[in-house]
Amino acid sequence: MAVTPRENQRMLISSEHPLRSERAVWPTAALVGLVLLASAVNASAPSAGRLPDVLDMPPSVRTNATRAIVSGIAASGSTLIAVGPRGTVLRSTDNGTHWQMVSVPVSADLTSVRFSSPETVWAVGHDAVILKSADAGATWSRVLDGRILLETLRQAAQRDARLAKEVERTMAQSADPDVWPTALFDLMFVDDRHGFAVGAFGLLLATTDGGQTWQPAWDRADNERGFHLYAIRGDGGRIYIAGEQGVLLRWDDKAQRFVRLQTPYEGSYFGLATAGDTVLIHGLRGNAFLSLDAGATWRKLVTGTEANLVSAELRDGAMWLATQSGDILGGAMVSDTLAIWASAPGPDLYGAVEIGPKRFAVARLSGVSTIETERTPNDLRPGAVPAQ
16 A cells, blocks of 8 residues: 655644644544555555656555445445545445445545435545546546646636735645645535535635536635534535534525534534534534524534544434444434434444435445444334334
8 A cells, every 4th residue: 555755744734733723533533544554564665766646546446345444425326435545436336235346537535425416426535636427436537636726726826815825835835746735525516516625724615617627715714714624514505514623604695605603512523414494513522413593503412422423414303423433323303312223333434324214334444334223214203103
């Protein structure tokens, strides 16, 4: 497993940024360990010249797909896509029963994957990588990477003195003068043409042409200190961004920017789920909060865990959350207390998606797998008959 000098420096920058008093533990914590392990292996090997760049080579396709390390997972119908380090992309077309590793153009670490339609899938990752599939994950093309973004930023910096300083500061820390070294963590589309991507150190990009091109949008968010932005979600015309040190932003259509919302917690939020005016935010040490009025007021949820919360969903008056330790928690929106629906201890869990009654597909440090639960969100609907 080869690691380029830029990857090593990128990880050091990410974990030692002077503005950060609390470091992210999802999803990059596991990747840091992998990078350090690979660095130790490479250090003991004979030098054979400059290593190929992760943006110039596809990953090695392995046959044992289910054991590949994954950090993000998404589903559309019976098709599931999972992504992970070194350009790993796994695909299942039978609801998670069988998996196949799919080739992509880069071997950069991928952090998250999202469907924007049943056939259109997006994956994001380190070195500002954005990949797109127009055939439900069967084949992939590169839409953006750190080279393309750097050129875009340099052009924009000619008209923006503040951006010019940011570009100069960041590239002074990069091990590669031709690649913007920042990671992307999530992406979403508002409609067929408009979307946003979010990432480390406040990276915010916008597209108005369906993802063909991406432009910097730092100036459209109340995040002056450049905190990491981990997740972006929207429903019912509202878009939210969750991030480091209690950052929660909501799109203000009138102001055409993301404005800061006050929340009861100053720790990091790793994700969120929305349903109309209902918003669920979750993050470090089992902390989760629910708002029924678009973020105006919040209720703290009793999760019964100190594990990090890495995935969540709202549906039919119910909610579920997945913990990094492998539990699926669930409860009704009218309640403040969540119960354990399933417990599957094991290597760290970094993402989960509901794929059927009492069944979840999960992304873990040990690969993709499924978790069976005792209950489902349908059991909590008003008047519902509990599932047998």
